Amino acid sequence: MMIAKWFKINTSDITLFQFIIEGYEGLATVTTIDPQKAVVQVLLMPDFTDDMELILKNLQNIFSMEEIPHQVPAC
Numbered sequence: 001m002m003i004a005k006w007f008k009i010n011t012s013d014i015t016l017f018q019f020i021i022e023g024y025e026g027l028a029t030v031t032t033i034d035p036q037k038a039v040v041q042v043l044l045m046p047d048f049t050d051d052m053e054l055i056l057k058n059l060q061n062i063f064s065m066e067e068i069p070h071q072v073p074a075c
Helices: 011-023 046-059
Strands: 003-009 028-034 039-044 065-068
Touching (some): 003 011, 003 046, 011 039, 011 046, 039 046
Antiparallel strands (some): 003 039, 028 039
């Protein structure tokens, strides 16, 4: 099962953030949840969670980003 993390970042950083994350091909994907509020979802592949956690931690030195809680949609 993939691990979802949501982040609030600057609107102007969405494209670059997505480009960087998806450059690590196969480790994670990025989806913009709310472009006006600059909320993005990063889906981490389970086998690479530790690697992506380290990458996300390092990206906090580049981008203003805050992990925010999210709700799983009801089925």
